[in-house]
Amino acid sequence: MNSNREERKSDEAAFWNAEVTHQKGFRRHFYTVVNDYLWNQMMRQVGDLRNRRVLFIGCGTSSVITREMAERGAEVWCVDISPDSIDQLMKHPFGALRSRIHPVVADAEDMPFEDGFFDVVLGKAIVHHLDINRFINELERVCVPGALIVFSEPMGTNPFINMFRWLTPKSRVPTEHPLMPADVKDIQKHCGTLHRCYNFLFSIASFPWFFMGFHRVGRLAFAIGCALDRVVFALCPPARWLAWNITLSARLQKKG
Ligand SMILES: C[S@@+](CC[C@H](N)C(=O)[O-])C[C@H]1O[C@@H](n2cnc3c(N)ncnc32)[C@H](O)[C@@H]1O
Secondary structure (H helix, E strand, O other), X not given: OOHHHHHHHHHHHHHHXXXXXXXXXXXXXXXXXXXXXXXXXXXXXXXXXXXXXXXXXXOOOOHHHHHHHHHOOOEEEEEEOOHHHHHHHOOOOOHHHHHHEEEEEOEOOEOOOOOOOEEEEEEEOOHXXXXXXXXXXXXXXXXXXXXXXXXXXXXXXXXXXXXXXXXXXXHOOOOOOOEOHHHHHHHHOOEOOOEEXXXXXXXXXXXXXXXXXXXXXXXXXXXXXXXXXXXXXXXXXXXXXXXXXXXXXXXXXXXO
16 A cells, blocks of 8 residues: 555544544534435345345444344445444444444455455445545455445535535545546446436525524425425436435446
8 A cells, every 4th residue: 555545544544533423513413314315215225135245335333224234134244444433333232133243444445355255335425535446446356246336425516515515624534526427437337237316406405404403394394305306306317417416326247
């Protein structure tokens, strides 16, 4: 690993270690509805997990979704570069499911697994922290041919959201790169049909309600906004590039 890359990885781990104890106040309520929406969408795409080996990549502290995958019958490897996130995740009382949950501190671009080990890969808000080609090559190594991959990631194509990011640099790791169309194409090169689901445009306008502490109104505004988003993205394809997030699902295909 060259020193530049080493530095990038240790910055990532330090940032996310600190986030584990960071209080986010009203942002937490907004992100809870956003995350619940995305996890539900991803879990619908994952489907049946009985006897599947799942790589939960960049898992952070996401205990609820870890539990759900184990309850659906999967054996889950929770992988994250931040040791504090993994510690926090494993404080969750998984009970009898614990034996099916395997915490691993590792770099997604260089994982300690044998070839052809995983059937399913799930990751939210992780790919945009990585060198995409390196990561997908590593996935091709650790997964069986035809493994299902499901990722949900922020997009970098809405100028207003990009301006917000530019105004709030401390909220993110400097090296992260919300996905651009070229990144999606890079992922596509390694897959069969790549299903894309675009999320969040008008629904983002629910944010001020959470800011003012009106969480119930915020949740209602979010739900109405999501319904409107779905209609707009279906009827007007160019508007999809204004979406905040994209959920991708596909079968991995080894390059010939
Ligand atoms: C935006 S957080 C998302 C956490 C969780 N997936 C969620 O959606 O709540 C990004 C996560 O990716 C992890 N991460 C960043 N770079 C990584 C890498 N190279 N390998 C593994 N995990 C990484 C971070 O430690 C952090 O937990």
